[in-house]
Amino acid sequence: MDVLKKVPVREQEAKVRAANFEEVCLGYNKEEAMEEASRCINCKNAQCIKGCPVAINIPGFIEKVKDGDVEAAYQVISQASALPAVCGRVCPQESQCEGKCIRGIKGEPVSIGKLERFVADWARENGIKPEGAKEKNGKKVAVIGSGPAGLTCAGDLAKMGYEVTIFEALHEPGGVLVYGIPEFRLPKADVVAKEIENVKALGVKIETNVVVGKSVTIDELLEEEGFDAVFIGSGAGLPKFMGIPGEQANGVFSANEYLTRSNLMKAFDEDSNTPIMRGRKVAVVGGGNVAMDAARTALRLGAEVHIVYRRSEEELPARVEEVHHAKEEGIIFDLLTNPVEILTDDNGWVNGMKCVRMELGEPDESGRRRPVVKQGSEFVIEVDTVIMSLGTSPNPLISSTTEGLETNKWKCIVADEEFGRTTKEGVYAGGDAVTGAATVILAMGAGKAGAKGIDEYLRNK
Amino acid sequence: MYKILEAKELAANIYLMVVEAKRVAKKCQPGQFIIVRMDEEGERIPLTICDYNREDGTVTIVFQTVGAETKRMAGLKAGDSFHDFVGPLGCPSEFVSEPAEALKKKNMLFVAGGVGTAPVYPQVKWLKERGIAADVIVGAKTKELLILEKEMEAVAGNLYVTTDDGSYGRSGMVTQTIKELVEEGKHYDVCVAIGPMIMMKFVCKMTEELGIPTIVSLNPIMVDGTGMCGACRVTVDGKVKFACVDGPEFDGHKVDFDQAMKRQQIYKTAEGRALLKMQEGDTHHGGCGQCG
Numbered sequence: 001m002d003v004l005k006k007v008p009v010r011e012q013e014a015k016v017r018a019a020n021f022e023e024v025c026l027g028y029n030k031e032e033a034m035e036e037a038s039r040c041i042n043c044k045n046a047q048c049i050k051g052c053p054v055a056i057n058i059p060g061f062i063e064k065v066k067d068g069d070v071e072a073a074y075q076v077i078s079q080a081s082a083l084p085a086v087c088g089r090v091c092p093q094e095s096q097c098e099g100k101c102i103r104g105i106k107g108e109p110v111s112i113g114k115l116e117r118f119v120a121d122w123a124r125e126n127g128i129k130p131e132g133a134k135e136k137n138g139k140k141v142a143v144i145g146s147g148p149a150g151l152t153c154a155g156d157l158a159k160m161g162y163e164v165t166i167f168e169a170l171h172e173p174g175g176v177l178v179y180g181i182p183e184f185r186l187p188k189a190d191v192v193a194k195e196i197e198n199v200k201a202l203g204v205k206i207e208t209n210v211v212v213g214k215s216v217t218i219d220e221l222l223e224e225e226g227f228d229a230v231f232i233g234s235g236a237g238l239p240k241f242m243g244i245p246g247e248q249a250n251g252v253f254s255a256n257e258y259l260t261r262s263n264l265m266k267a268f269d270e271d272s273n274t275p276i277m278r279g280r281k282v283a284v285v286g287g288g289n290v291a292m293d294a295a296r297t298a299l300r301l302g303a304e305v306h307i308v309y310r311r312s313e314e315e316l317p318a319r320v321e322e323v324h325h326a327k328e329e330g331i332i333f334d335l336l337t338n339p340v341e342i343l344t345d346d347n348g349w350v351n352g353m354k355c356v357r358m359e360l361g362e363p364d365e366s367g368r369r370r371p372v373v374k375q376g377s378e379f380v381i382e383v384d385t386v387i388m389s390l391g392t393s394p395n396p397l398i399s400s401t402t403e404g405l406e407t408n409k410w411k412c413i414v415a416d417e418e419f420g421r422t423t424k425e426g427v428y429a430g431g432d433a434v435t436g437a438a439t440v441i442l443a444m445g446a447g448k449a450g451a452k453g454i455d456e457y458l459r460n461k
Numbered sequence: 462m463y464k465i466l467e468a469k470e471l472a473a474n475i476y477l478m479v480v481e482a483k484r485v486a487k488k489c490q491p492g493q494f495i496i497v498r499m500d501e502e503g504e505r506i507p508l509t510i511c512d513y514n515r516e517d518g519t520v521t522i523v524f525q526t527v528g529a530e531t532k533r534m535a536g537l538k539a540g541d542s543f544h545d546f547v548g549p550l551g552c553p554s555e556f557v558s559e560p561a562e563a564l565k566k567k568n569m570l571f572v573a574g575g576v577g578t579a580p581v582y583p584q585v586k587w588l589k590e591r592g593i594a595a596d597v598i599v600g601a602k603t604k605e606l607l608i609l610e611k612e613m614e615a616v617a618g619n620l621y622v623t624t625d626d627g628s629y630g631r632s633g634m635v636t637q638t639i640k641e642l643v644e645e646g647k648h649y650d651v652c653v654a655i656g657p658m659i660m661m662k663f664v665c666k667m668t669e670e671l672g673i674p675t676i677v678s679l680n681p682i683m684v685d686g687t688g689m690c691g692a693c694r695v696t697v698d699g700k701v702k703f704a705c706v707d708g709p710e711f712d713g714h715k716v717d718f719d720q721a722m723k724r725q726q727i728y729k730t731a732e733g734r735a736l737l738k739m740q741e742g743d744t745h746h747g748g749c750g751q752c753g
Contacts, residue, residue: 169687171498171505171545179689209547211687215484239691241701248696248720250727257690265504265684273504273530274684275728348723395688397706 004107053445088117147175149233149431152447213397246342251350279385286389419453492554523579574656594618
């Protein structure tokens with residue numbers, strides 16, 4: 001074996017997977033995992049742990065894999081993470097743990113994500129569960145939202161002995177793991193549902209169909225329903241649109257709508273009761289992970305798909321692996337291109353999108369080079385569906401109905417990073433509701449911080 | 462699970478169900494709505510709230526069968542359950558937060574069309590409970606499709622029933638009754654119109670001419686109902702609004718109805734196909750213009 005290279009991971013072939021919703025990456029088997037684990041040099045001052053938002057003891061679990069003791073490896077991971085099978089699949093490892101790996105200096109880093117995934121999948125297949133609290137401490141915590149932040153916070157608190165209830169607005173728990181990330185990247189029944197079962201096995205209750213801010217307020221949870229503290233992990237919020245002419249035309253969707261129909265409501269399945277537009281030629285506007293997910297979903301529903309992004313490939317915010325997979329599957333990248341108008345037929349249906357070419361100018365406040373319009377470069381792409389994937393703005397449902405809960409100028413809930421403390425006593429928050437749209441693992445890190453903050457608050461109360 | 466305590470057909474293809482839903486019953490206000498899902502495979506269907514009982518923890522919903530999914534829902538009986546029942550969603554009617562004294566000085570006119578009578582009822586009832594009598598016009602295509610007449614009579618100041626074909630009550634569209642009432646010397650400070658999009662559009666046209674501020678309740682396509690998907694976006698006063706969180710009630714004189722009506726058509730072909738598949742099963746092999 002070449003010690004400078006990762007043990008390659010098996011994947012569904014691009015041509016085959018472009019027409020199905022089954023998982024793209026097939027993962028390591030035990031042999032492959034042990035071989036890859038042997039590449040880890042077990043650094044004393046492990047940089048990878050510093051790159052992990054939930055600080056998993058990475059060399060510790062890899063050591064166990066190397067020895068072939070996968071169960072022990074799972075217990076090491078689950079001390080820090082409630083959702084390893086999810087993280088092994090969706091974390092941006094290249095900018096976190098693997099980005100810091102010493103092996104990466106002269107070759108490829110250890111494939112930490114794929115190893116984590118292997119351990120979590122093995123544990124699931126072999127019925128291994130994380131260890132829960134021995135005794136309950138009699139204190140009640142309400143967690144709002146059952147996405148990565150909420151599940152992590154709830155799992156950590158339950159392990160400490162708290163009685164935790166999660167309130168979920170949708171009919172199914174999981175948040176973005178269920179409505180946002182597609183089946184081919186994160187299988188729902190086999191992976192997400194099982195990780196949620198593990199959290200429930202720790203004693204966490206989940207009440208679905210409760211929209212906090214509407215069905216019940218945070219003040220009512222604290223004053224009438226007997227909760228001692230609340231963690232808000234309500235997620236990102238309302239989809240943004242560009243504000244260009246034609247955007248309300250039939251055939252223009254937010255990525256949130258398109259993905260929710262396909263993922264949560266299973267509209268990709270012909271037998272689903274929920275419809276989805278199966279376009280012939282689809283433009284997805286944006287360059288993040290959500291844009292890649294929407295594009296690859298549209299492709300699997302039979303369309304020719306273009307990613308339309310105003311900056312260049314280097315600035316694409318999506319994970320490298322997603323861009324790579326999207327290209328392999330045949331997604332066309334129209335880079336340095338920006339829509340200015342959506343064109344419609346007489347009945348109000350999309351039949352084209354007018355765009356301009358861009359070039360990169362001076363760096364802006366984000367440090368990325370600002371795209372500037374090339375004069376006279378207008379042209380029309382013929383499309384019948386446009387999916388806007390431009391990020392989200394915070395949902396005011398909770399902040400507007402909770403006395404004393406401050407938001408910042410972007411309307412995100414104000415909370416400190418270390419403990420998730422908000423401006424209201426007993427109320428903690430984390431994840432996209434605080435930071436704006438980010439990643440699963442950052443939300444999990446915030447969920448952990450919130451659990452730590454709540455524990456400290458309730459122990460001193 | 463949310464148990465159905467009562468289920469009946471009010472008129473052809475219009476159903477009323479009383480559902481046990483404690484959280485919704487405790488919090489809901491006139492103007493708000495809920496989303497139901499019949500079973501694990503069900504679509505999320507937004508429905509208006511027709512009535513609620515805070516003590517019993519029940520919510521009454523009324524719906525018309527328009528596609529495969531509502532047709533399936535119509536088969537539910539007392540004792541069955543909805544898999545999901547979430548709400549209350551959307552904002553309460555504006556008048557709910559107005560002081561009762563100010564409301565008492567206002568002459569209010571409610572205009573209900575077809576199944577839109579259901580969401581008008583709790584609004585008029587709420588006012589009646591506070592000693593405010595509002596005039597109500599209820600319009601239906603024909604006598605057989607008229608719903609909740611007795612209930613409405615009990616809470617309305619004056620009730621005017623009109624049918625398009627003249628088979629019951631007055632004859633003609635609701636707009637004609639509005640015009641006649643104003644010509645008779647009635648003065649209204651505000652009008653609330655709820656019904657089919659096309660009805661609301663024409664009521665707004667008329668009340669604009671008559672100078673009566675008008676509120677409408679929109680029922681666009683929705684998925685989550687909490688602001689997340691943006692499917693329900695409508696243009697009001699040139700700005701994009703999400704009906705689920707900004708509405709569902711808006712200033713009717715500022716709503717872009719033509720756009721809203723077009724947007725309601727997005728999934729019509731897919732819905733029609735699903736309905737035909739359900740009705741005709743394997744015997745359907747094209748020719749409908751909807752499939753293939």
